[in-house]
């Protein structure tokens with residue numbers, strides 16, 4: 087595999103030295119583009135407008151000195167790699183150059199080998215940095231993929247739990263699926279992003295997962311529930327939250343849906359009696375989708391309703407059970 091080459095900028099006010107440096111760098115197989123400037127001002131302009139990997143600069147120059155140039159470049163790009171050339175071998179100048187962020191130095195008079203040695207050393211470091219960056223990017227990608235895989239297999243196992251619920255409460259799976267479809271339609275029209283819609287669909291699909299913790303004699307009871315039994319049913323949002331929390335702690339929208347899909351806009355819902363816009367938006371959306379499917383297909387306690395009755399129910403409960411703005415949008419969807 088061909089090794090990566092780098093772009094160099096040489097800054098030197100003595101034309102003869104500049105020419106020699108140019109000729110030496112041209113010999114190096116690691117040099118790609120070679121730029122040169124006779125003063126600091128031009129050098130800084132070239133640096134800003136080109137992709138320069140290494141700057142080789144003299145220290146003693148008119149207008150902007152090499153020391154000032156290092157500072158300017160380092161302010162502009164803290165990761166810049168700069169090699170200084172000092173004619174005087176002044177320890178103070180070199181110390182300041184290093185303090186200003188120079189990576190290495192070469193003393194005048196220099197030999198060809200000294201220049202090539204310094205060039206190779208800086209290139210070794212650049213290659214190491216490049217490999218490190220590449221490694222970090224591939225690591226981040228691998229972690230992201232593993233997380234995605236884990237989340238999707240977790241989602242699959244949750245859907246398997248829904249299947250077990252289906253065995254007990256025949257309509258659960260179909261209901262979850264329908265709620266996800268209506269919630270997606272409402273979310274789309276309400277302006278949700280693609281990512282938000284993904285969370286909305288996942289939350290709507292899993293919204294009743296907590297019913298796994300409700301005993302059969304209550305969950306499947308035919309007829310009216312006793313008050314105590316209803317209190318037990320009302321636990322399912324928090325049971326669902328408990329099931330999902332360990333895995334979906336950073337997907338707050340799914341947790342909001344599972345926890346609050348039975349809250350009411352007027353504050354009379356459960357489990358917390360949240361009111362109005364205090365109920366998370368995602369839960370307000372699923373509340374409408376949930377009610378729509380329950381009315382359309384009926385439940386253990388109620389028969390299916392016709393379209394006109396459903397519409398009337400939504401209008402009557404707008405601002406009571408449901409967010410009025412979302413009801414308005416949802417009616418425009420089902421009427422259209």
Ligand SMILES: [Fe+2]
Pocket residue numbers: 293294322347348
């Ligand atoms: Fe529910």
